[in-house]
Amino acid sequence: MHTDIRRWNKTLGRFCFGLVVVLVFAHAAAGSTVAIVKGEDPDKMVEEAINLVGGIQQFARAGSTIVIKPNLTCCSRMHPDASPPGANTDPRIVRALIKLIKRTAQCHIIIADASQAPGSVIFKMSGYTQLAEEFGIPLVDLAEDQRVTVKIDGLAQKEYQMPVTTQKCDVLIDVAVLKTHTITGITAGMKNLFGLMPKRRESLHNVIHKVICDLSTIRMPDLTIIDALTGMEGQGPVDGDPVKMDLIIAGKDIVAVDSVSTTIMGFEPEYLQYLVYANQKGLGEIDINKITIKGVPVSEVKRNFKPALADLIIEKEKSDELIAKITALADRVETEKKYKPFAYFNPERLKTDNKKYPLRKSYGFKVGAFPWHNTMIQFLVPYEAIYAQNKDAAHEEIEAWIAENLK
DSSP states (O other): OHHHHHHHHHHHHHHHHHHHHHHHHHHHHHHTEEEEEEOSOHHHHHHHHHHHTTOGGGTOOTTOEEEEEEOOOOOOSSOTTSOOTTTSOOHHHHHHHHHHHHHHOOOEEEEEEOOSSOHHHHHHHTTHHHHHHHHTOOEEEGGGSOEEEEEOOOSSOSEEEEEHHHHHOSEEEEEEEEEEETTTEEESHHHHGGGGSOSOOGGGGGGHHHHHHHHHHHSOOSEEEEEEEEEEESSTTTSSEEEEEEEEEEESOHHHHHHHHHHHTTOOGGGOHHHHHHHHTTSSOOOGGGSEEEESOHHHHOOOOOOOEEEEEEEEEOOHHHHHHHHHHOSEEOTTOTTSOSEEEOGGGSOOOTTTOTTOOOOOEEEEOOTTOTTEEEEEEEEETTOHHHHHHHHHHHHHHHHHHOO
């Protein structure tokens, strides 16, 4: 009798364990569903995309507080009086989302973001002041928001000061833009979370990929929507060129959403550093083959975006002899340009180890003796910011060229 009971308990235990495993994997599979919708009507597109990943009723419940976090950036050198096309989350996307929520349940909706510009300026410039007035919704400048201390086993930090508005809400909806970025390679859902940090955050740029992963750990959005009506390529996030895509991308797994977005842009998600970190931490799916795509297939909307270029800077002590050598070797010289490089070298001047750095593409390099560096000459080597290994490749290439040519 006792033996039979023990056997039954053991069998039941195995069954329950197996059921838990099945449920966990089923949940993960459901969470790694990404919707891609193409069209011209933002209202219909947003609703369709959300329906494809389970519907707005998952998030809009009576009495809940929902924070919508768009991606709003200030003006740029190219657009000093307005936000550049493709730089900010289109307010039509957020309007469509608000209308959908209001049709579903009585919720307290907040629009919140932080920019280097004052909130009143960026909200008005990007059309969100008018949107908030239309629906009677509060706007919160996260840079001025109260902060709460959050301790985690982070990759970059063990402690973060997070805005109360996004930490205390019931639902966080991340509404980002599809664009390139000179520091992180691209901006999509995860990079948009960097806007949760305090205003003075430039000191974190050297560990930004780890910070982005940490922020996703602290407050994972419940839903991520990518505004790809008009994206941006080249020198994003503000000085790039607009790209008309007419897409909405959405999902509950922010890592999967960003991986699909990266693939649509023609890049490789498994080499994008913050996605690699997030996948290693178990935050979401990075393998495009393991993500369920609903709506339009990736292959039908994929477009190779022009990547953002960053400059690796190497300094050497200035001398007339060194300047003369560089000038004699250059493919092009512009001695009249006081605040620009004086010597330009074509891509073939740098030797790339393609086996070690298969994703590296050379753009040559340039050299400047700038007035603000009285004792140094700067070598500026452009590299595609999307992949971390490209910076290492650029460093090895320019040091090898200097050793060979400027002995």
